[in-house]
Amino acid sequence: MEELTNTENKIAYSRQLYNSTVASLNMKVQSFPANLVAKVHHFQQEAYLEVPEEEKTTPKVNFDDLNGDK
Amino acid sequence: MLYEQIAMNKRRTGYVMAGFAALVVVLGAALGDLFAGSWLAGCFWAAIVTAIYMGLMIANSTNVVMDLNHAQEIHSVDQAPQLWHLIEDMAMVGQVPMPRVFIIDDPSPNAFATGNRPEKSVVAVTTGLLERLNREELEGVIGHEISHVRNYDIRLQTIALALSAAISFLVNLASNLMWFGAGRRDDDDDNSAGGILQLVVSILLIFLAPLAASIAQMALSRNREYLADASSVELTRNPQGLIMALRKIDDSEPMQAADPSSAAMYIGDPFKHQHKIGDLFATHPPIAKRIERLEKM
Numbered sequence: 001m002e003e004l005t006n007t008e009n010k011i012a013y014s015r016q017l018y019n020s021t022v023a024s025l026n027m028k029v030q031s032f033p034a035n036l037v038a039k040v041h042h043f044q045q046e047a048y049l050e051v052p053e054e055e056k057t058t059p060k061v062n063f064d065d066l067n068g069d070k
Numbered sequence: 071m072l073y074e075q076i077a078m079n080k081r082r083t084g085y086v087m088a089g090f091a092a093l094v095v096v097l098g099a100a101l102g103d104l105f106a107g108s109w110l111a112g113c114f115w116a117a118i119v120t121a122i123y124m125g126l127m128i129a130n131s132t133n134v135v136m137d138l139n140h141a142q143e144i145h146s147v148d149q150a151p152q153l154w155h156l157i158e159d160m161a162m163v164g165q166v167p168m169p170r171v172f173i174i175d176d177p178s179p180n181a182f183a184t185g186n187r188p189e190k191s192v193v194a195v196t197t198g199l200l201e202r203l204n205r206e207e208l209e210g211v212i213g214h215e216i217s218h219v220r221n222y223d224i225r226l227q228t229i230a231l232a233l234s235a236a237i238s239f240l241v242n243l244a245s246n247l248m249w250f251g252a253g254r255r256d257d258d259d260d261n262s263a264g265g266i267l268q269l270v271v272s273i274l275l276i277f278l279a280p281l282a283a284s285i286a287q288m289a290l291s292r293n294r295e296y297l298a299d300a301s302s303v304e305l306t307r308n309p310q311g312l313i314m315a316l317r318k319i320d321d322s323e324p325m326q327a328a329d330p331s332s333a334a335m336y337i338g339d340p341f342k343h344q345h346k347i348g349d350l351f352a353t354h355p356p357i358a359k360r361i362e363r364l365e366k367m
Binding site: 013016 | 151152158159163165205
Protein backbone atom coordinates (compact mmCIF):
# COMPACT_ATOMS: atom_id res chain seq x y z
CA MET A 1 0.00 0.00 0.00
CA GLU A 2 2.85 2.35 0.92
CA GLU A 3 4.38 1.72 -2.51
CA LEU A 4 1.17 2.78 -4.28
CA THR A 5 0.68 5.88 -2.12
CA ASN A 6 4.29 6.81 -2.66
CA THR A 7 4.13 6.44 -6.43
CA GLU A 8 0.94 8.45 -6.62
CA ASN A 9 2.40 11.23 -4.44
CA LYS A 10 5.59 11.33 -6.47
CA ILE A 11 3.54 11.88 -9.63
CA ALA A 12 1.37 14.53 -7.99
CA TYR A 13 4.35 16.42 -6.59
CA SER A 14 6.27 16.20 -9.87
CA ARG A 15 3.28 17.77 -11.58
CA GLN A 16 3.09 20.45 -8.88
CA LEU A 17 6.78 21.23 -9.25
CA TYR A 18 6.48 21.42 -13.04
CA ASN A 19 3.50 23.74 -12.84
CA SER A 20 5.01 26.06 -10.22
CA THR A 21 8.17 26.27 -12.33
CA VAL A 22 6.05 27.13 -15.39
CA ALA A 23 4.19 29.75 -13.34
CA SER A 24 7.39 31.48 -12.29
CA LEU A 25 8.74 31.32 -15.85
CA ASN A 26 5.55 32.89 -17.21
CA MET A 27 5.66 35.61 -14.60
CA LYS A 28 9.30 36.42 -15.39
CA VAL A 29 8.75 36.48 -19.15
CA GLN A 30 5.98 39.05 -18.70
CA SER A 31 7.52 41.35 -16.11
CA PHE A 32 10.14 44.07 -16.35
CA PRO A 33 13.15 43.87 -16.73
CA ALA A 34 13.32 40.15 -17.57
CA ASN A 35 10.74 40.58 -20.35
CA LEU A 36 13.25 42.58 -22.43
CA VAL A 37 15.83 39.78 -22.24
CA ALA A 38 13.12 37.23 -22.94
CA LYS A 39 12.09 39.11 -26.08
CA VAL A 40 15.64 39.27 -27.43
CA HIS A 41 16.27 35.56 -26.86
CA HIS A 42 12.75 34.41 -27.76
CA PHE A 43 11.78 32.88 -24.42
CA GLN A 44 8.10 31.98 -24.63
CA GLN A 45 5.41 31.33 -22.06
CA GLU A 46 4.93 27.63 -21.44
CA ALA A 47 1.69 25.69 -20.98
CA TYR A 48 0.68 24.10 -17.69
CA LEU A 49 0.52 20.35 -17.36
CA GLU A 50 -3.21 19.59 -17.17
CA VAL A 51 -4.69 16.27 -16.16
CA PRO A 52 -7.96 15.10 -17.71
CA GLU A 53 -10.76 14.73 -15.17
CA GLU A 54 -11.19 10.98 -15.67
CA GLU A 55 -7.55 10.35 -14.73
CA LYS A 56 -7.81 12.28 -11.46
CA THR A 57 -9.98 9.66 -9.75
CA THR A 58 -8.16 7.29 -7.44
CA PRO A 59 -7.68 3.95 -9.18
CA LYS A 60 -9.30 1.05 -7.37
CA VAL A 61 -6.83 -1.65 -6.46
CA ASN A 62 -7.89 -5.07 -5.33
CA PHE A 63 -5.29 -7.32 -3.79
CA ASP A 64 -7.70 -10.25 -3.30
CA ASP A 65 -7.22 -11.49 -6.87
CA LEU A 66 -3.48 -11.75 -6.35
CA ASN A 67 -3.77 -13.93 -3.28
CA GLY A 68 -5.05 -16.84 -5.31
CA ASP A 69 -1.95 -16.94 -7.49
CA LYS A 70 0.50 -17.03 -4.62
CA MET B 71 -1.70 35.78 1.63
CA LEU B 72 0.89 32.99 1.72
CA TYR B 73 3.45 34.91 -0.31
CA GLU B 74 2.83 38.08 1.68
CA GLN B 75 3.58 36.18 4.88
CA ILE B 76 6.80 34.79 3.43
CA ALA B 77 7.90 38.23 2.27
CA MET B 78 7.04 39.83 5.61
CA ASN B 79 8.96 37.18 7.55
CA LYS B 80 12.02 37.61 5.37
CA ARG B 81 11.95 41.37 5.89
CA ARG B 82 11.69 40.98 9.65
CA THR B 83 14.59 38.55 9.71
CA GLY B 84 16.63 41.18 7.88
CA TYR B 85 15.83 43.80 10.55
CA VAL B 86 16.69 41.47 13.42
CA MET B 87 20.01 40.44 11.86
CA ALA B 88 20.94 44.07 11.17
CA GLY B 89 20.11 45.00 14.76
CA PHE B 90 22.15 42.06 16.00
CA ALA B 91 25.22 43.02 13.99
CA ALA B 92 24.86 46.66 15.08
CA LEU B 93 24.74 45.52 18.71
CA VAL B 94 28.04 43.65 18.39
CA VAL B 95 29.74 46.64 16.78
CA VAL B 96 28.34 49.15 19.30
CA LEU B 97 29.34 46.91 22.19
CA GLY B 98 32.84 46.65 20.74
CA ALA B 99 32.97 50.43 20.44
CA ALA B 100 31.87 50.89 24.07
CA LEU B 101 34.49 48.40 25.27
CA GLY B 102 37.24 49.96 23.20
CA ASP B 103 36.34 53.41 24.43
CA LEU B 104 36.25 52.30 28.05
CA PHE B 105 39.42 50.24 28.20
CA ALA B 106 41.66 51.09 25.29
CA GLY B 107 40.72 54.69 24.63
CA SER B 108 39.84 53.95 21.02
CA TRP B 109 36.35 52.96 19.91
CA LEU B 110 37.54 52.08 16.42
CA ALA B 111 39.89 49.39 17.75
CA GLY B 112 36.99 48.05 19.82
CA CYS B 113 34.80 47.65 16.73
CA PHE B 114 37.63 45.93 14.92
CA TRP B 115 38.31 43.37 17.66
CA ALA B 116 34.60 42.69 18.22
CA ALA B 117 34.25 41.86 14.52
CA ILE B 118 37.27 39.51 14.67
CA VAL B 119 35.98 37.67 17.75
CA THR B 120 32.57 37.22 16.08
CA ALA B 121 34.14 35.88 12.88
CA ILE B 122 36.18 33.29 14.83
CA TYR B 123 33.14 32.08 16.74
CA MET B 124 31.15 31.79 13.51
CA GLY B 125 33.88 29.74 11.82
CA LEU B 126 34.09 27.35 14.77
CA MET B 127 30.33 26.83 14.94
CA ILE B 128 29.81 26.32 11.22
CA ALA B 129 32.69 23.82 11.07
CA ASN B 130 31.39 21.20 13.48
CA SER B 131 27.74 21.65 14.27
CA THR B 132 25.83 18.73 12.71
CA ASN B 133 27.37 15.68 14.37
CA VAL B 134 27.54 17.36 17.76
CA VAL B 135 23.86 18.29 17.55
CA MET B 136 22.88 14.72 16.58
CA ASP B 137 24.84 13.22 19.48
CA LEU B 138 23.40 15.73 21.96
CA ASN B 139 19.87 14.75 20.94
CA HIS B 140 20.54 10.97 20.87
CA ALA B 141 19.63 10.66 17.20
CA GLN B 142 20.42 7.51 15.16
CA GLU B 143 20.93 7.73 11.42
CA ILE B 144 18.92 5.43 9.12
CA HIS B 145 20.52 4.56 5.81
CA SER B 146 17.87 2.87 3.71
CA VAL B 147 14.23 3.20 2.76
CA ASP B 148 13.34 -0.15 4.42
CA GLN B 149 14.00 1.11 7.93
CA ALA B 150 11.14 3.67 7.80
CA PRO B 151 9.47 3.55 4.36
CA GLN B 152 6.79 6.18 4.96
CA LEU B 153 9.14 8.72 6.53
CA TRP B 154 11.76 8.14 3.83
CA HIS B 155 9.25 8.55 1.01
CA LEU B 156 7.78 11.71 2.51
CA ILE B 157 11.22 13.27 2.88
CA GLU B 158 11.94 12.31 -0.74
CA ASP B 159 8.68 13.95 -1.88
CA MET B 160 9.23 17.17 0.04
CA ALA B 161 12.89 17.44 -0.99
CA MET B 162 11.84 17.00 -4.63
CA VAL B 163 9.06 19.59 -4.60
CA GLY B 164 11.17 21.98 -2.50
CA GLN B 165 14.08 21.47 -4.90
CA VAL B 166 16.69 20.66 -2.27
CA PRO B 167 18.94 17.56 -2.23
CA MET B 168 17.70 14.56 -0.19
CA PRO B 169 18.75 15.17 3.44
CA ARG B 170 20.23 12.51 5.73
CA VAL B 171 17.54 10.97 7.94
CA PHE B 172 17.82 10.48 11.71
CA ILE B 173 15.41 8.96 14.22
CA ILE B 174 15.30 9.88 17.93
CA ASP B 175 13.96 7.22 20.28
CA ASP B 176 11.44 9.29 22.25
CA PRO B 177 7.66 8.78 22.66
CA SER B 178 6.90 12.54 22.43
CA PRO B 179 6.20 13.64 18.83
CA ASN B 180 8.68 16.24 17.57
CA ALA B 181 11.15 16.91 14.74
CA PHE B 182 13.97 19.23 13.68
CA ALA B 183 16.34 19.95 10.80
CA THR B 184 19.95 21.07 10.79
CA GLY B 185 23.02 21.41 8.54
CA ASN B 186 24.70 24.54 7.23
CA ARG B 187 23.91 24.08 3.56
CA PRO B 188 21.02 22.33 1.78
CA GLU B 189 23.57 19.82 0.39
CA LYS B 190 24.59 18.81 3.92
CA SER B 191 21.20 18.94 5.59
CA VAL B 192 19.79 16.52 8.15
CA VAL B 193 16.20 15.86 9.22
CA ALA B 194 15.53 14.16 12.55
CA VAL B 195 12.16 12.93 13.86
CA THR B 196 11.15 11.14 17.06
CA THR B 197 9.66 7.65 17.13
CA GLY B 198 6.62 9.24 18.78
CA LEU B 199 6.04 11.38 15.69
CA LEU B 200 6.02 8.28 13.46
CA GLU B 201 3.65 6.41 15.77
CA ARG B 202 1.08 9.11 16.51
CA LEU B 203 0.79 11.07 13.27
CA ASN B 204 -0.94 9.89 10.12
CA ARG B 205 0.60 10.33 6.68
CA GLU B 206 -1.02 13.70 6.00
CA GLU B 207 0.11 15.17 9.32
CA LEU B 208 3.60 13.74 8.96
CA GLU B 209 3.80 15.34 5.52
CA GLY B 210 3.04 18.76 7.03
CA VAL B 211 5.82 18.32 9.59
CA ILE B 212 8.37 17.13 6.99
CA GLY B 213 7.35 20.07 4.76
CA HIS B 214 8.07 22.41 7.69
CA GLU B 215 11.53 20.88 8.22
CA ILE B 216 12.42 20.93 4.51
CA SER B 217 11.37 24.60 4.49
CA HIS B 218 13.90 25.30 7.24
CA VAL B 219 16.54 23.72 4.99
CA ARG B 220 15.35 25.61 1.91
CA ASN B 221 15.16 28.98 3.69
CA TYR B 222 18.70 28.65 5.12
CA ASP B 223 17.19 28.93 8.60
CA ILE B 224 19.71 26.53 10.05
CA ARG B 225 22.63 28.64 8.92
CA LEU B 226 20.87 31.72 10.26
CA GLN B 227 20.39 30.02 13.61
CA THR B 228 24.10 29.13 13.71
CA ILE B 229 25.06 32.72 12.92
CA ALA B 230 22.73 34.06 15.61
CA LEU B 231 24.19 31.60 18.12
CA ALA B 232 27.73 32.68 17.19
CA LEU B 233 26.78 36.36 17.54
CA SER B 234 25.37 35.88 21.02
CA ALA B 235 28.35 33.72 22.04
CA ALA B 236 30.65 36.51 20.87
CA ILE B 237 28.61 39.06 22.83
CA SER B 238 28.80 37.08 26.05
CA PHE B 239 32.55 36.61 25.53
CA LEU B 240 33.03 40.37 25.11
CA VAL B 241 30.90 41.10 28.17
CA ASN B 242 32.84 38.60 30.29
CA LEU B 243 36.07 40.21 29.16
CA ALA B 244 34.71 43.63 30.10
CA SER B 245 33.58 42.61 33.57
CA ASN B 246 36.95 40.98 34.27
CA LEU B 247 38.77 44.10 33.18
CA MET B 248 36.54 46.22 35.38
CA TRP B 249 37.17 43.92 38.34
CA PHE B 250 40.92 44.34 38.03
CA GLY B 251 40.57 48.08 37.74
CA ALA B 252 42.07 48.32 34.31
CA GLY B 253 39.84 51.30 33.63
CA ARG B 254 40.44 53.97 31.09
CA ARG B 255 43.43 56.28 31.56
CA ASP B 256 42.29 58.67 34.25
CA ASP B 257 45.06 61.24 33.98
CA ASP B 258 43.27 62.94 31.09
CA ASP B 259 40.84 65.83 31.37
CA ASP B 260 37.89 63.43 31.54
CA ASN B 261 35.95 65.09 34.32
CA SER B 262 33.75 67.01 31.92
CA ALA B 263 30.04 66.17 31.86
CA GLY B 264 30.38 64.66 28.39
CA GLY B 265 33.09 62.26 29.59
CA ILE B 266 30.96 61.01 32.47
CA LEU B 267 27.90 60.57 30.31
CA GLN B 268 29.95 58.57 27.83
CA LEU B 269 31.23 56.35 30.64
CA VAL B 270 27.72 55.69 31.96
CA VAL B 271 26.41 54.82 28.50
CA SER B 272 29.30 52.43 27.90
CA ILE B 273 28.75 50.60 31.18
CA LEU B 274 24.99 50.40 30.63
CA LEU B 275 25.61 48.92 27.18
CA ILE B 276 27.87 46.23 28.59
CA PHE B 277 25.21 45.14 31.04
CA LEU B 278 22.28 45.27 28.65
CA ALA B 279 23.92 43.66 25.61
CA PRO B 280 23.53 39.98 26.65
CA LEU B 281 19.85 40.59 27.37
CA ALA B 282 19.31 42.25 24.00
CA ALA B 283 21.18 39.39 22.33
CA SER B 284 18.95 36.68 23.75
CA ILE B 285 15.79 38.66 22.94
CA ALA B 286 16.99 39.08 19.35
CA GLN B 287 17.83 35.38 19.05
CA MET B 288 14.40 34.32 20.31
CA ALA B 289 12.60 36.81 18.05
CA LEU B 290 14.53 35.43 15.12
CA SER B 291 13.57 31.84 15.86
CA ARG B 292 9.89 32.72 16.37
CA ASN B 293 9.73 34.46 13.01
CA ARG B 294 11.40 31.54 11.28
CA GLU B 295 8.80 29.15 12.72
CA TYR B 296 5.96 31.16 11.17
CA LEU B 297 7.86 31.30 7.88
CA ALA B 298 8.51 27.55 7.84
CA ASP B 299 4.82 26.88 8.59
CA ALA B 300 3.81 29.04 5.64
CA SER B 301 6.40 27.47 3.33
CA SER B 302 5.33 23.98 4.36
CA VAL B 303 1.84 24.75 3.09
CA GLU B 304 3.39 26.09 -0.11
CA LEU B 305 4.96 22.63 -0.61
CA THR B 306 2.12 20.36 0.52
CA ARG B 307 -0.83 22.59 -0.53
CA ASN B 308 -2.57 21.26 2.57
CA PRO B 309 -2.73 23.48 5.70
CA GLN B 310 -5.00 20.98 7.47
CA GLY B 311 -2.30 18.33 7.83
CA LEU B 312 0.11 20.70 9.56
CA ILE B 313 -2.65 22.14 11.76
CA MET B 314 -3.60 18.69 13.04
CA ALA B 315 0.07 17.76 13.50
CA LEU B 316 0.73 20.91 15.55
CA ARG B 317 -2.27 20.12 17.77
CA LYS B 318 -0.95 16.61 18.41
CA ILE B 319 2.57 17.90 19.12
CA ASP B 320 1.13 20.51 21.50
CA ASP B 321 -0.99 17.97 23.40
CA SER B 322 1.88 15.67 24.29
CA GLU B 323 4.30 15.14 27.15
CA PRO B 324 7.76 16.86 27.20
CA MET B 325 10.67 15.12 25.45
CA GLN B 326 13.33 13.20 27.36
CA ALA B 327 16.05 12.92 24.70
CA ALA B 328 16.16 16.58 23.61
CA ASP B 329 19.11 18.82 24.44
CA PRO B 330 18.24 22.24 25.95
CA SER B 331 20.61 24.14 23.64
CA SER B 332 18.86 22.77 20.55
CA ALA B 333 15.34 23.43 21.87
CA ALA B 334 14.82 26.33 19.43
CA MET B 335 15.35 24.04 16.43
CA TYR B 336 12.45 21.69 17.12
CA ILE B 337 9.08 22.20 15.38
CA GLY B 338 7.36 22.45 18.78
CA ASP B 339 9.00 23.42 22.09
CA PRO B 340 10.33 20.03 23.34
CA PHE B 341 10.10 21.05 27.01
CA LYS B 342 6.56 22.49 26.88
CA HIS B 343 7.37 25.71 28.70
CA GLN B 344 4.29 27.73 29.51
CA HIS B 345 4.76 31.14 27.94
CA LYS B 346 2.38 34.02 27.84
CA ILE B 347 1.47 35.35 24.41
CA GLY B 348 4.02 37.97 23.39
CA ASP B 349 6.70 36.63 25.75
CA LEU B 350 10.08 38.04 24.65
CA PHE B 351 12.06 34.97 25.68
CA ALA B 352 9.95 32.22 24.12
CA THR B 353 11.80 30.21 21.45
CA HIS B 354 8.54 29.25 19.75
CA PRO B 355 5.41 31.24 18.95
CA PRO B 356 2.34 29.93 20.78
CA ILE B 357 0.84 26.97 18.87
CA ALA B 358 -2.58 28.65 18.93
CA LYS B 359 -1.16 31.62 17.04
CA ARG B 360 0.56 29.40 14.49
CA ILE B 361 -2.68 27.49 13.88
CA GLU B 362 -4.58 30.76 13.56
CA ARG B 363 -2.18 31.92 10.82
CA LEU B 364 -2.42 28.58 9.03
CA GLU B 365 -6.21 28.71 9.10
CA LYS B 366 -6.15 32.08 7.33
CA MET B 367 -4.47 30.58 4.25
